[in-house]
Amino acid sequence: MSDGPMKVRMTRRVAFSSGHRYWLTSKSDEENRDLFGRWASKFNHGHNYVLDVTVEGEVDPRTGMVVNIKRIDDVLQEKIVQAFDQKSLNDEVDYFAKWAPSVENILTYVQELLSAPGTLPGECALVALKLEEMPTFYGELELGGKMSLTRVYEFAASHRLHSPALSDEENLELFGKCNNPAGHGHNYVLEVTVAGVPDPVTGMLTDLGAVDEVVRREVVDRYDHKNLNEDLPEFEGKTTTSEVVAAQIFSTLKGKVPGQLARIRLHETARNSFEVSA
Numbered sequence: 001m002s003d004g005p006m007k008v009r010m011t012r013r014v015a016f017s018s019g020h021r022y023w024l025t026s027k028s029d030e031e032n033r034d035l036f037g038r039w040a041s042k043f044n045h046g047h048n049y050v051l052d053v054t055v056e057g058e059v060d061p062r063t064g065m066v067v068n069i070k071r072i073d074d075v076l077q078e079k080i081v082q083a084f085d086q087k088s089l090n091d092e093v094d095y096f097a098k099w100a101p102s103v104e105n106i107l108t109y110v111q112e113l114l115s116a117p118g119t120l121p122g123e124c125a126l127v128a129l130k131l132e133e134m135p136t137f138y139g140e141l142e143l144g145g146k147m148s149l150t151r152v153y154e155f156a157a158s159h160r161l162h163s164p165a166l167s168d169e170e171n172l173e174l175f176g177k178c179n180n181p182a183g184h185g186h187n188y189v190l191e192v193t194v195a196g197v198p199d200p201v202t203g204m205l206t207d208l209g210a211v212d213e214v215v216r217r218e219v220v221d222r223y224d225h226k227n228l229n230e231d232l233p234e235f236e237g238k239t240t241t242s243e244v245v246a247a248q249i250f251s252t253l254k255g256k257v258p259g260q261l262a263r264i265r266l267h268e269t270a271r272n273s274f275e276v277s278a
Helices: 029-041 069-084 104-117 168-179 206-224 244-252
Strands: 006-018 045-058 127-135 138-141 147-158 184-196 260-269 270-277
Touching: 006 069, 006 260, 045 104, 104 138, 104 147, 104 168, 147 168, 147 260, 168 244, 184 206, 206 244, 244 260, 244 270
Parallel strands: none
Antiparallel strands: 006 045, 045 127, 127 138, 138 147, 147 184, 184 260, 260 270
């Protein structure tokens, strides 16, 4: 019995450079500083934004494609790049005369632009967006309303892969050179993703400064330049694989970071990463 036509997703990337500021003309100076904290300013700053647009559809048996990428490019150039690139969002994009130009609100507006009837080719549907404001900060929006923000951190740590449940011979056979008694190290990259509903005034779904404070206090500052096996009591008697480390980080941060902790992703090397989700 057939399950119906198979759906395939395709993601296309575009980039644009824009200036913006966190300052609402309808609010007083004091109100703006209360709302936006250290990000409050009457003056613009800029970003090189990277936008990933994901569409879904059935593969056309004649062309072997979900949609002609050239048609997607034409839409993104007209609706997004021409509207945003080299612009001051607060002053030159009407939408942001009312709404703060946060990553969350930019994602919401991009969704509105691309979801308008007749905008995207009829053979595909918009399903997800990702907007990177900086290499260490990006937002994601899944159609249906799920919004999340991700902050990226780094720490350097050493460890030895050795299981107390195995003999020395079994550990050496299983872990090879990673069982080196003197240990080895990594430059870990940690992504912390928080989900929620943006505040209608600030456009922000969480306090990023507070997220940074918790992650640095609970993980980055404690793990950086440490031996995971020897210096951190939470790994006593455990095998410090990245699977175990990732699960421990998620458990440590859950309930402490503001907002809903949706995911952590731990990159041990450029070739492997490990993810724990709520």
